[in-house]
Amino acid sequence: MAYLAPAEFVTKMVDAGESKLLMSTRDTLIRAFMAGAILALAAAFAVSINVNTGNPLIGALLFPVGFCMLYLLGFDLLTGVFTLSPLAVFDKRPGATWGGVGRNWGLVFLGNFAGALMVALFMAIIFTFGFTEAPNAIGVKIGSIGESRTVGYAAHGMAGMLTLFIRAVMCNWMVSTGVVAAMMSTSVTGKVIGMWMPITVFFYMGFEHSVVNMYLFPSGLMLGGKFTMMDYLLWNELPTVLGNMVGGLTFVGATLYSTHYKTAPKRVVA
Numbered sequence: 001m002a003y004l005a006p007a008e009f010v011t012k013m014v015d016a017g018e019s020k021l022l023m024s025t026r027d028t029l030i031r032a033f034m035a036g037a038i039l040a041l042a043a044a045f046a047v048s049i050n051v052n053t054g055n056p057l058i059g060a061l062l063f064p065v066g067f068c069m070l071y072l073l074g075f076d077l078l079t080g081v082f083t084l085s086p087l088a089v090f091d092k093r094p095g096a097t098w099g100g101v102g103r104n105w106g107l108v109f110l111g112n113f114a115g116a117l118m119v120a121l122f123m124a125i126i127f128t129f130g131f132t133e134a135p136n137a138i139g140v141k142i143g144s145i146g147e148s149r150t151v152g153y154a155a156h157g158m159a160g161m162l163t164l165f166i167r168a169v170m171c172n173w174m175v176s177t178g179v180v181a182a183m184m185s186t187s188v189t190g191k192v193i194g195m196w197m198p199i200t201v202f203f204y205m206g207f208e209h210s211v212v213n214m215y216l217f218p219s220g221l222m223l224g225g226k227f228t229m230m231d232y233l234l235w236n237e238l239p240t241v242l243g244n245m246v247g248g249l250t251f252v253g254a255t256l257y258s259t260h261y262k263t264a265p266k267r268v269v270a
Helices: 006-022 025-053 056-062 064-072 078-090 098-128 137-148 157-181 188-204 210-222 229-261
Strands: none
Touching: 006 078, 006 098, 006 229, 025 056, 025 064, 025 098, 025 137, 025 210, 056 064, 056 188, 064 157, 064 188, 078 098, 078 157, 078 210, 078 229, 098 137, 098 210, 137 210, 157 188, 157 229, 210 229
């Protein structure tokens, strides 16, 4: 499947980070919007599978279809740019600055949120026949997810916040591994297999993904979930964004860059 060695695909990671920093505002927003929308649809798909089958493993095994689609189409998730964009600054690429990284992250956040919010509205309409009926079983489940993963964390105080943060770190360790895995192969089959494995792990383990949550929680509010927008922001989205940033940049981006791109000198054997 045309596997690339680590030194080769990490070079592609740095190149991708540079490309994202230099991309126009229009293209950045369009690609982020579509990524948020497709991932949101995949989340709705997975929850529907879980409700209809009663088996969350099946939902986790099939959720990656959305992730694979959006990356094969060249769209961008916040979790991916957390990992890739800073590498261009680390490598001192021309025009790569921390200000540019912040701009890229901000635009991708806005685009992802807008795309996920659109799908949240569309699916809420479907689950309630245009808000004329109570939510169906899938809509009720989405509302309960919003409650358990906002006020549920808040009920545990700082221990809940720590748990949320660690789940977000672990999430983007896996998700960014999926982003990088797509660069390990030059064939579609190889890319899909590489992406599928870590994304299945993240979803089944219930880790916190900032873009998936941009769909689940606004949708939950529309469907009668017993939590507020402030609960969502303070007890999920903002800590999740921070944890995703730490997880992707620390355990994937900086790690691979430091050991496969800026390799330390070899030991001299006497």
